[in-house]
Amino acid sequence: xEGTQNTKIPANKWNLASDRPVFIQIMEKLKLDxxxxxxxxxxxxxxxxxxxxxxxxxxxxxxxxxSELEREGLVYTQRTNGRFITEDTDLIDLLKQKMxxxxxxxxxxxxxxxxxxxxxxxxxxxxxxxxxxx
Amino acid sequence: xxxxxxxxxxxxxxGKKTALNRVSLEIESGHIIGLLGPNGSGKTTFIKLLNGLxxxxxxxxxxxxxxxxxxxxxxxxxxPDQTYLNMNNTVQEVIDYFxxxxxxxxxxxxxxxxxxxxxxPKDRLKTMSKGTKEKVxxxxxxxxxxxxxxxDEPIAGVDPATRxxxxxxxxxxxxxxxxxxxxxxxxxxxxxxxxQVIFIKEGEICxxxxxxxxRMQHQKSIDALFREVFKC
Numbered sequence: 378x379e380g381t382q383n384t385k386i387p388a389n390k391w392n393l394a395s396d397r398p399v400f401i402q403i404m405e406k407l408k409l410d411x412x413x414x415x416x417x418x419x420x421x422x423x424x425x426x427x428x429x430x431x432x433x434x435x436x437x438x439x440x441x442x443x444s445e446l447e448r449e450g451l452v453y454t455q456r457t458n459g460r461f462i463t464e465d466t467d468l469i470d471l472l473k474q475k476m477x478x479x480x481x482x483x484x485x486x487x488x489x490x491x492x493x494x495x496x497x498x499x500x501x502x503x504x505x506x507x508x509x510x511x
Numbered sequence: 512x513x514x515x516x517x518x519x520x521x522x523x524x525x526g527k528k529t530a531l532n533r534v535s536l537e538i539e540s541g542h543i544i545g546l547l548g549p550n551g552s553g554k555t556t557f558i559k560l561l562n563g564l565x566x567x568x569x570x571x572x573x574x575x576x577x578x579x580x581x582x583x584x585x586x587x588x589x590x591p592d593q594t595y596l597n598m599n600n601t602v603q604e605v606i607d608y609f610x611x612x613x614x615x616x617x618x619x620x621x622x623x624x625x626x627x628x629x630x631x632p633k634d635r636l637k638t639m640s641k642g643t644k645e646k647v648x649x650x651x652x653x654x655x656x657x658x659x660x661x662x663d664e665p666i667a668g669v670d671p672a673t674r675x676x677x678x679x680x681x682x683x684x685x686x687x688x689x690x691x692x693x694x695x696x697x698x699x700x701x702x703x704x705x706x707q708v709i710f711i712k713e714g715e716i717c718x719x720x721x722x723x724x725x726r727m728q729h730q731k732s733i734d735a736l737f738r739e740v741f742k743c
Contacts, residue, residue: 393703395699395702395703395726395731395732395733395734395735396726396730396731396732396735397726397730398723398724398726398727399703399722399723399726400723401723426683426687429682430679430682430683432703433675433678433679433682433703433704434703434704435543435682435703435704435705435706435722436682436687437541437542437543437706438706438722438723441723
């Protein structure tokens, strides 16, 4: 499948946890593929069947994930032609922002559990970034 | 989407022992359904009733609104929990036999699957390992273009790599309008390919629901829920 992509960005892996609905996890993985640029705006998505086989999930579940992505405007269907990634780059930027905020709030929650305040966490983060640069 | 199987108060007793007690359910087309329950819960009894190998003590079972019989066997492809093939035959002979016996058997599909599993059609069944025999049987069953596939413990005897291939085979080889009913104990291996599950406990259906609904509602996997419901 990589061969049909004109970009070298690799697809994200299917890491499906067993305690959360599969369709939600499929959506998250496809969103990540969109944001990281594996799928570019206007790219054609593989068929439900092919992607279901690749992810080893039920085709109905894949279908449901596609419908939800369509509802969110990230994917659109062209009759008889298949499904495509939205060409609305603003929407993709917005999605990226939202995913970043989710990652940050997850980080802050973990730090809070460890007993660090927001300020302390920020301080540690700054130090970590500095170290990484060196 | 239409209804493939309808049961009303389906009951099967072996003498004094009730194996299946007033089971009512419907199976619709276009799903992969897990029939899950501990040993002796009635899974195989249900499957045998569906395939006409047992007759109900009371209650009714219909396949596409017709009673179980020749017509239902034409559209159900059944993998039993025990082999019924002649071990002296080669795979090729069995394929010829299936081609003659089932109008919907696609020999090309069977040879293709044999090839990708590196099984020679000229091999005799009795020379094969237990796992390879199971693979051959599953290939035969999945090579029919049936409306309902009933697989009784299809992956129990094969290694994890082959298990993945078999699940892949199931996913890529069925018609989207067909349904697959899989009975198994190996829930964590199959739960991602299921979209519905039926929990059966002491001969009674205790749950029929969509996999994602269960995960949403209970925040746990089907495997974890099964362990909870059937805790010994």
